[in-house]
Amino acid sequence: MRNVVKVLFFLIITIGAYLIIQIFAGDLAVSVLSFVSVLFTLSIIFIGFVIFLENRNPSQTITWLVLLGSFPLFGFLFYIFFGRNIKKRRLFEKKAALDEQLIQEDERIHREAIEKMTHMGDHQQLLFKLAHRLGHTPITYRTSSKVLTNGEETFSHIFEEIKKATHHIHLEYYILRHDDLGQELKDILIDKAKNGVIVRFLYDDVGSLKLSRQYIADLEKAGVQIVPFLPVRLPLLNNKINFRNHRKIVVIDGEVGFVGGLNIGDEYMGRSRQYGFWRDTHLMIKGEAVRDLQQIFMQDWYYMTNERCSGVDYFKDFSHLESRAEGVQMIAGGPDKQWEVIKNLFFSMIISAKKSIWIASPYFVPDDDILSALKIAALSGVDVRIIAPKNPDKRIVFHASRSYFPELLEAGAKIYEYDQGFMHSKFIIVDSELASIGTANMDMRSFHLNFEVNAFLYKTKSTEKLVNDFLGDLEQSHEIVPEEFAKRPLRVRLFESTARLLSPLL
Incomplete structure (x- = not known):
């Protein structure tokens, strides 16, 4: 280049x-x-x-x-x-080297993670060992998690925990808006900063393009450290514009963390006239996995600021907590990694399925590997179900998604369109035991270009909650009938084919 x-x-x-x-x-x-x-x-x-x-x-x-x-x-x-x-490894070689340097090598956690895998099936052990190798973080057994359904529950928990902070608050978001929700967050952060709590805020420069300068100035004046990720000044000359930070991370005092699909904006609370009700999913975690979520934030923060943060104030010792039979593993993916981490783990989950694969994704644009894996699973008799939005927020991506439906339906997969608003949840459940929830969509951008972070869950109560939520979403959706779907107008099919042609570029 x-x-x-x-x-x-x-x-x-x-x-x-x-x-x-x-x-x-x-x-x-x-x-x-x-x-x-x-x-x-x-x-x-x-x-x-x-x-x-x-x-x-x-x-x-x-x-x-x-x-x-x-x-x-x-x-x-x-x-x-x-x-x-751009050669991604060269472009992000500083970050890749930094990630290797900052990986916390806790031998006890890593050793226990391997030992406790013996109660899993062989295919499940392979998945978590793969995740360990690709993501450099072990599965943890001293982590409690809670699924938060939709914006009201998510932000009530986030704001409640932020208000309890005594040492630090770390936030990382793709979209940050200066609307009612953004103002509420700003007021809370300003109050905490004025009371001596360290507040670090990393936002994506492209995703938060409309964020007002006054919003940033007010936070900075109160002592909040707020920094854009990969700022874009001259788009034509900026070779990083296509690599965006799509992560949504909150870590408070190194003890509680949040990750999932919701950004900071009124639409995520269902307040948008355009989208109406906004169906989304987030995850709250406490315990060992918070250390790994903290590490992911720290790597991104150091990459942009050269500020290192370490010590017990940031990385707590959770060895006193009771070890559980259920597991939680935090995995970061992005263009700085040697392998396509999230995509490879999704692929591994799909091919490991024995009974069912349930997917909720607002942007379903799979690459050839994922598409083939889903079709083969469906042809093999695995219960493959996909919930997608009925109405688009991104028209080209929406129609590109629908271009994949006919071959999946032909293979035996069931596809549903969510009727009650906009479906923005991002999770996959396999055999009602394995699940992944986070920021990654089932699309090429999340697989190949974006910085993402997902939690992988094994036999947790959160997995059970995701199963129940998925079944509830099915009741609010209608199933696509192959014969009826085939009758859509020629102009629609032409537009879908054109959108699909462009999908490798999206």
Whole structure:
């Protein structure tokens, strides 16, 4: 990619020199038009050549080449903004090295995690060992968890715990809005900061693009440390714009944590006229897994600020807690990782299923691996059920999702559309025993581009609650009938096919 920039820079310098000469020659207008045309054509050809050599996923390569060939201007601009395949390991090598340095190697926790896996089935042991290896965090047995259903329950618990804070409050969000919910959070954080509690707030610069400067200024004035993640100043020249921090993390005093699908905004409380009722899911945890959630936040915070935080004030010792037979494992995924962590774990969960795979996701755009695994599971007689939104918030993604429905339905999967508002829950349940809940959608962006964090649960009461919530959601949904779905208009199917063609780029 650096070579691309160098070539384009060289071309611009060449054009500039040529135009200066033509000014004195008197035929500037004709020269500018012809030269820009040639430059644009060469740029398209050069970008296509670079994409071909990058050895991307074949579907991505073909999609980009078709897009550039069919719609040169649109394809060129789309590539400049979203398509540049910066070598992720080089781009985030500082963060990757930092993550390795900051991993807390508690030998007791790691040893106990392996020993306690003996009561699991072989396929379950393989999943959690894989998660341990990819995510560098062990499964914990001294963690209690509670599923929080929808915004009112989630934020009442979050605000209640924040108000109890005595040492520190850590927050990390993709979307932070200056609306009623955002104002309520701001007032609480300002009060805690003025009373000596350390408050660190990390928000995604693109996800929180509309956040007012005054909101930030008010927090900073009160002593809150608030920092944007990968700030974007010049989008055309910023090679990190496509890698966003989609995590939602709250850690209070190193003792209680929250993770899940809800951002800070009134729509997540069901106050939006556009979306109406907002169905979502969050998770509250206490105990050992909070250490790992804290570590994930600390890695992101240090990456942006160079501030290290360590010690017992941040990382508590939970060895005094009773060890349970149920397990909780916090896993972070992102473009700084060597492997596609979340995608690989979802894949492992799906292929391990013996009885059922239940999925709730607002954006269902699986890659070939996940799609094949789901179809094979359904064909094998596994009960595959997927709940998706009835109405879109992102139209292209919505129609891309629906393009996958026919082949899944044909394989025997059951697909439901949620009728009571907008479905934004993000969880997967396998055999009513294994579950994952967090920030990752069942889509390519979460698998390949975003920084995500999920909790993986084994035989917990939270798993039982997710099962009951899923069954409740089914009652608020209608099942898609294959014969009826096949009758949708040709224009709709064309739009779905176009959206699916673009899905590797989304």
